[in-house]
Amino acid sequence: MAVRIDSLGIDRLSVRDRLDLIDQIWDSLPDHVEPQDIPEWHRAEIAKRRAIAAQEPGAGKPWREVLQRLEEAS
Numbered sequence: 250m251a252v253r254i255d256s257l258g259i260d261r262l263s264v265r266d267r268l269d270l271i272d273q274i275w276d277s278l279p280d281h282v283e284p285q286d287i288p289e290w291h292r293a294e295i296a297k298r299r300a301i302a303a304q305e306p307g308a309g310k311p312w313r314e315v316l317q318r319l320e321e322a323s
Contacts, residue, residue: 254260302309
């Protein structure tokens with residue numbers, strides 16, 4: 250069943266309330282997801298990004314490094 254934000258009234262919430270709801274939804278997700286629960290378009294996107302990363306191995310940065318730089322900048 251596809252759920253739409255307008256049918257739930259989410260579109261009428263303030264930005265702050267929607268961001269809070271995103272946090273709540275994110276926190277409610279399980280730590281482990283079964284492969285059959287992952288949409289095919291997610292798998293395709295991951296495959297695409299892995300191929301790009303393999304072609305340009307030095308182009309990206311580890312997320313911890315980026316996070317540290319962002320924390321230091323604020």
